[in-house]
Amino acid sequence: MTIKYVTPRSGILKKVLTNWFEVTTDYASEWSWKDVHWWYGERTAIGFLAAAVWKSGGVALEEYRTKKKSKTTPGRCDLHFRLARNASYIVEAKKLTVWITDKSEKSMNKIREALDLAHKDATRLTEPEKKLGIAFVSFRVRKKYRDCTPLIKKWDEVARNQHFFDHAAWIFPGEARAISRWACKPGTAIFIREA
Numbered sequence: 297m298t299i300k301y302v303t304p305r306s307g308i309l310k311k312v313l314t315n316w317f318e319v320t321t322d323y324a325s326e327w328s329w330k331d332v333h334w335w336y337g338e339r340t341a342i343g344f345l346a347a348a349v350w351k352s353g354g355v356a357l358e359e360y361r362t363k364k365k366s367k368t369t370p371g372r373c374d375l376h377f378r379l380a381r382n383a384s385y386i387v388e389a390k391k392l393t394v395w396i397t398d399k400s401e402k403s404m405n406k407i408r409e410a411l412d413l414a415h416k417d418a419t420r421l422t423e424p425e426k427k428l429g430i431a432f433v434s435f436r437v438r439k440k441y442r443d444c445t446p447l448i449k450k451w452d453e454v455a456r457n458q459h460f461f462d463h464a465a466w467i468f469p470g471e472a473r474a475i476s477r478w479a480c481k482p483g484t485a486i487f488i489r490e491a
Contacts, residue, residue, distance in 0.1 A: 297445070299452055299483075300467040308383050309488070313465035316348035316486065320467060329471040334434040334484035338391035341432035342375050345387075345486065354379040362386075364420045373421060374430075388417035389430040396437050396447050396482075400454040407431055408460045411487050418491040427491035435468070437480040444473055444480045455485075463488040 302313045323344070324332045333344050339359075346356035356377040364371040375387040390410040394403040415429030435451075437444035448468045455466065468483030 298467065298469045299448055300465070301452065301456065302465040303461075303463050306463040308379055309463050311352045312345070312348050312354070312379065313463065313486070315351040316345060316465060317467050319344055319347045319351060320484065321469060324469065324472065329469075332472055332481070332484075334432075335481060338374070338389055338432065341391050341484075341486075342387075342389055345430070345432075346375060346377065349377040349379070352379060363422045365422060373423075376423075376425070384425040385428050386418070386421050386423050386425045387428045387430055388414050388421065389432060390414045391432045391434070393434045393436060396435050396444070396451050398447065398450070400451045403435075403451065404454065404458055404460075407433055407485075407487055408458075411461060411489055415489045415491055421491075429489045429491055431487040433466075433485040433487065434481065435483050435485070437482055439479055441480070444482055448482055460489070461487040462490050 300317055306313055333340050342358055346358055349356040354377050358375050359372055361370050362373045373386055374389045378384040390413050392410045394406050411429055411431040414431055418427040418429040421427055437447055441447055464487045466485035473480055473482045
């Protein structure tokens with residue numbers, strides 16, 4: 297059973313977040329669920345978001361040179377994408393791994409902290425486009441929880457009632473819940489805050 301969610305108030309970004317589900321599962325399915333993108337780092341997560349933008353009819357540029365406030369030398373921005381003439385975004389992102397336990401609030405605090413950092417970085421960008429801070433999250437569940445579905449459902453319920461983000465999507469595909477030697481890596485999420 298797949299558990300997934302996209303914030304209903306996401307407007308034009310909703311199509312991108314919905315296509316993010318699709319590119320996420322397409323990739324994993326192609327590799328028979330023996331490899332999933334959320335096992336990797338920030339660059340991979342950004343690449344999958346860029347793929348969702350392209351799939352939504354937009355265009356995207358990753359890791360480009362830009363100016364940042366309070367810096368004398370140019371820096372790099374994680375992603376610039378356009379969905380329509382009046383919908384252009386620049387993104388600063390953070391990637392983290394969170395353990396899902398019976399204390400869902402602890403994982404929410406870690407996600408909030410990463411999103412705060414990404415949001416702060418986004419506010420330093422000088423381009424006129426809409427700025428987004430993004431936290432990409434990979435989840436793990438300890439092996440002692442043989443059936444991690446109840447923990448995922450509890451986390452999902454708690455996450456839907458949080459208000460520290462403007463847009464979000466998460467997916468926990470049933471196929472991704474295989475237990476490795478030490479943990480289950482059941483899913484991924486993206487949390488977005490407008491700057």
